[in-house]
Amino acid sequence: MTKNLQLLAAAVAVLALAACGGESATTDSGAPAPAADAGSATLPNGVTVKQQIEVRQKALKEMGAAMKTISDQMKSGAPSLDQIRPAVQTIKTHSTELPTWFPAGTGPETGVKTEALAKIWEDQPTFQAAAQRLAGEAAKLSDVATGEDIAAIGAQVGATGAACKNCHDQFRMKKEQ
């Protein structure tokens, strides 16, 4: 009995240690070293690569903050439409601009820090469809938010968040990568 328990314990400990070793072995990241003049090239629209990436990062952050404002209101118990409506407009406006934020030549190959995956440019039809889906959901959200039906707004916020996630899942860098 004692012997078996010890054997079992030893096996568990060794397996756990093996798992630990395996974990640390896979955490090395092989990110390419950025070029010295990363992002200083000018794009056809007149801004530099670095500026273009900063513009979209700022705008996406604004969308995230707007989603949080709405989500916080929904969870507050007494959602304020005065808080929700401007945030909805931010999301709607940005959702229509989003397809212009990712011109060719602003991907990870530039060496500028970005979570945008090269797949955005390799699979434009899927990316544009994902952007269209967001714009559609955001437009619906804007419509429903003109009303007072909190439950309906909540449901459409969920659909909009799912559209955000749909694109992030496919085209945004995950931490493990």
Add this chain to the structure above:
Amino acid sequence: MDADASAQAHSVTPQKVWDAPTRLFHWLIVGLVVFSWWTAEEHIFDWHKASGLTIVGLLVFRIYWGIAGPETARFTHFIKGPRAIISYAGSLFGPTHKLAFGHNPLGGLSVAAMIVALVAQVTLGLFAADTDTGLDSGPLSRFVSYDFAETAGDLHEDAFNILLILICIHIAAIAFYLIVKRANLIGPMITGRRKNGATGPANGLASVPLWRLVLGVLIAGAIVWPLAAM
């Protein structure tokens, strides 16, 4: 394992080392840390949040138990200064080395570090917001700015690696005792008792009154309940 049967089989009375609440805390944390990791990987947010809040409650209880619990559960019993830790490490391979009653000074350091890491982990989680949907967020996230919640979320993900390292050290130490020192530390954490205890009171761990346990559970519940309702 029945204590009486075990005593007859070995004609040595097993010494009680760990009380039931401390053991239950330990194994629930094991299960919930794994479950929290898995639900995070799979984006099963509702269960991740429930798991995290349960860990909050367990940690509140454990910190209380570190003050009000029985001897081996107490911080004053196992959190030692650098001198005691170095002295213990130095004697590890010496002829006078005996297995500690409860945590040894080095193991106590490891346990304290894991508790601190878990507290940091759940605290970050309470304020974190998921930036993939903009919707899944910790119960205290709505009281902080987007940037704060985003940073908390990033750190919540990063800090898990610190916890993993501490867990690996913990498991490595247990493997060391098992293989090198021929001492099974896992059994006592399951049964609460050890055989041939050479240190600590001969009667084993003294119990504390039941009301202290009840009070600890009430305190943990009083903190987790409002968080779960947010």
